[in-house]
Amino acid sequence: MQLSPTLTWLVDEARDMPGADRLLAELGAHLVEDGLPLAGGALTLAVPHPLIARRTWLWRAGSGEVIEALGFAPAGPAAALKANPSDDAGRRWLAGIADGLVHEDIVGLRPDGPALGWIGPRQFTDRETNELRQAARFAAAPLAVLAARATLTAVLEAYLGRRSAARVLAAPLRRDVGETIQAALLYADLRGFTALSESHPPSVVISALGAWFDRIAGSVHAFGGEVLKFIGDGVLAIFPVVGETPRGACDAALRAVSAARVGMAHLDKERHRQGLPPLPFGVALHLGEMLWGNIGAADRLDFTAIGPAVNLVSRLEGLCRPLQKMVLVSGALAAETEAPLIALGTHVLRGIASPCAVFTLPENWPVP
Structure with a gap:
């Protein structure tokens, strides 16, 4: 035929x-x-x-x-x-x-x-x-x-994010395959989530988590970043540096934080009207290099980011509560932006060898 x-x-x-x-x-x-x-x-x-x-x-x-x-x-x-x-x-x-x-x-x-x-x-x-x-x-x-x-x-x-998914599809499915990239890193988590989990039914807790992740992840994606991990009630996201200078990535991360802060303020007002407690959170930003790729067992891989920069941003976020600040910014990222940051001095971070210069955003700094 x-x-x-x-x-x-x-x-x-x-x-x-x-x-x-x-x-x-x-x-x-x-x-x-x-x-x-x-x-x-x-x-x-x-x-x-x-x-x-x-x-x-x-x-x-x-x-x-x-x-x-x-x-x-x-x-x-x-x-x-x-x-x-x-x-x-x-x-x-x-x-x-x-x-x-x-x-x-x-x-x-x-x-x-x-x-x-x-x-x-x-x-x-x-x-x-x-x-x-x-x-x-x-x-x-x-x-x-x-x-x-x-x-x-x-x-x-859906599970890895667009950039990470493209890398997984393009690279061999083998452990220790990855690349070192420079990025502005964002780490954020909720305050008092354990107490919320113990005092409310699972449906309410899941709804609260979904609302929180919608605001923080939505803000990250709106400004060109990508969420790498949801860790309990925490979020690890990156804004990869594109071009010769990291300023664009740093400014995008700051705008995302500002947008998330506005979104969470509106959410807390709505929760107040429903008789629900607010969802306070802390977020840290840092600029550094990280290994972006496959880690894990021989036959069970995870695609993630690791390295000193990831450790630092998570430790920096831990200072939000003792410093009573919602947003903290490392000196490395602060040096690459003209945003009106407020210096909070130099602080020792748990597990980090060198002290870190710490800054914060003004409370009412708008999204540019």
């Missing part, structure tokens, strides 16, 4: 496409070259992500443009879609996919898995429908590859 150029491409090359958007666009272009009357196409993949339930790509035959729409969980499918389709055809696609409907001019949709469909300027003939369905069957293998790749990436990003 002689395969058409489109089916040959699906067998030999489609699995090497860099992403679902390119596969959809290339497949649509091949089908148009075969003489099929296509106005557009859509491809939907389920995503095991904490927030995103599925990703949909919409292709326009006229321009070759591909746009993306996200379906969010746990809201209902139709209500949860967020997109910016360029015309009514895009909206029609979104509504059809969200509701699991197959219109008379769409073939190949599978609401229970990867969904591939096409829309034409008119209803497809029986011959055209058969050709599109045959292409959908041959697309099953490359779609499975794309879905598996998307699943792996989404899971790693």
Whole structure:
């Protein structure tokens, strides 16, 4: 049996496409070259992500443009879609996919898995429908590859963060594989969390942790940082230095702390209205080098950051309570920023050989 150029491409090359958007666009272009009357196409993949339930790509035959729409969980499918389709055809696609409907001019949709469909300027003939369905069957293998790749990436990003996930995917899965990087480090944790855990039911404690992590991690991500670890009620995050000087990373870390402070203040007001105690916290910032990579047992690895800089920032955070400050900044980071920091003197940190110059932020320092 002689395969058409489109089916040959699906067998030999489609699995090497860099992403679902390119596969959809290339497949649509091949089908148009075969003489099929296509106005557009859509491809939907389920995503095991904490927030995103599925990703949909919409292709326009006229321009070759591909746009993306996200379906969010746990809201209902139709209500949860967020997109910016360029015309009514895009909206029609979104509504059809969200509701699991197959219109008379769409073939190949599978609401229970990867969904591939096409829309034409008119209803497809029986011959055209058969050709599109045959292409959908041959697309099953490359779609499975794309879905598996998307699943792996989404899971790693959810548990490791985007930068760390990319490093894990690119490097060998072996112990002691990593690199030394310079970064602004942030370490933060809640005050009185043990007492909160012992005096409230688990559901309340988990809700409080989620609210705290939303504010601190959200602020880190908003300013280009990445959370490396959730350690009990603590957070370790980094702002890698990019370029010749570390100032950008240091300023981003300071802005993230300021944003988290504002967010937690609003959260405490809401908790007060609910009759719940506030969630005081401490946070420390430091600039230094760290080893970023794989550690662990021979067959059980963790991707994390280790080194003197990590030790120092965690010890510095321990001074927040005795110094009665919410934010502490090391002298190393203070030297790389023009933020209006307040000097608190030099302090000995437990387990750290050299004393550390310590600074803090003004109470009302705004997010720039």
